Amino acid sequence: MREITVENKLKYLYALQQIDTQLQEVQELKGDLPAIIADLSAKVDELKAKIKELNTFIKQGKIDRDNADLEIIELAEKIEKYKSQQLQVKSNKQYDALTKEIETAEQKSEKLEKEMEILEGKIQVAKTDLDTFNAELSEVSGELDERQKELRELNKEHEKEELKLQHEREKIRVRVDKRDLERYELILKAKGGKAVVPIKRGACGGCFNRVPPQKILEIRQNSRLYVCEHCGRILVSDEIVEKSLALT
Numbered sequence: 001m002r003e004i005t006v007e008n009k010l011k012y013l014y015a016l017q018q019i020d021t022q023l024q025e026v027q028e029l030k031g032d033l034p035a036i037i038a039d040l041s042a043k044v045d046e047l048k049a050k051i052k053e054l055n056t057f058i059k060q061g062k063i064d065r066d067n068a069d070l071e072i073i074e075l076a077e078k079i080e081k082y083k084s085q086q087l088q089v090k091s092n093k094q095y096d097a098l099t100k101e102i103e104t105a106e107q108k109s110e111k112l113e114k115e116m117e118i119l120e121g122k123i124q125v126a127k128t129d130l131d132t133f134n135a136e137l138s139e140v141s142g143e144l145d146e147r148q149k150e151l152r153e154l155n156k157e158h159e160k161e162e163l164k165l166q167h168e169r170e171k172i173r174v175r176v177d178k179r180d181l182e183r184y185e186l187i188l189k190a191k192g193g194k195a196v197v198p199i200k201r202g203a204c205g206g207c208f209n210r211v212p213p214q215k216i217l218e219i220r221q222n223s224r225l226y227v228c229e230h231c232g233r234i235l236v237s238d239e240i241v242e243k244s245l246a247l248t
């Protein structure tokens with residue numbers, strides 16, 4: 001494999017930077033939309049889960065209440081039966097036994113009534129919450145639809161440009177050494193999307209700190225990869241800038 005010259009390496013890195021800057025500009029046009037959409041989607045999922053939970057609770061609550069109602073009716077019937085039996089018994093012992101049965105049934109019935117009152121209250125609260133969440137869901141869903149539509153339109157508008165840039169990026173990327181690429185991407189991430197910068201009026205084009213004249217002379221030789229001693233970005237000469245423009 002042919003050894004890649006430092007000059008070519010710098011050219012490709014700067015060309016990659018140019019493409020990435022343009023891709024960043026396209027992303028910036030989309031602004032916060034992707035993040036907003038992710039947030040809204042999460043909110044929709046959360047509301048749907050809450051609504052499902054409430055519906056399940058209300059459904060089960062109704063079943064429990066119907067069962068309790070039946071049991072209360074049955075208890076009332078039992079109490080009636082015991083009372084009529086009391087009129088027919090011969091001994092006090094039998095009479096007292098029935099009184100005890102009646103008391104037990106009455107207590108059970110009262111307990112159920114109380115439980116049902118509490119459950120009814122909970123169901124009412126759940127229904128109010130359900131209304132609130134449903135209203136919120138329709139609002140959030142509406143906003144999500146709108147934002148997604150916005151993003152789709154923006155994507156459509158910039159699709160061609162993005163594809164072209166991605167294609168160009170790929171062509172350059174395959175020519176860059178793997179380790180250089182890793183280094184480039186690390187700096188790019190750490191330094192707000194700017195990893196390779198030209199020297200402008202004796203200063204680093206990234207952080208604008210002065211570059212010593214001796215170093216500028218060395219950088220102009222394009223024979224070594226230099227980084228800014230202040231920000232760590234890769235510095236390139238004007239010659240590299242010009243030559244790399246011909247690549248893209």
Ligand SMILES: [Zn+2]
Nearest residue numbers: 204207228231
């Ligand atoms: Zn710098």
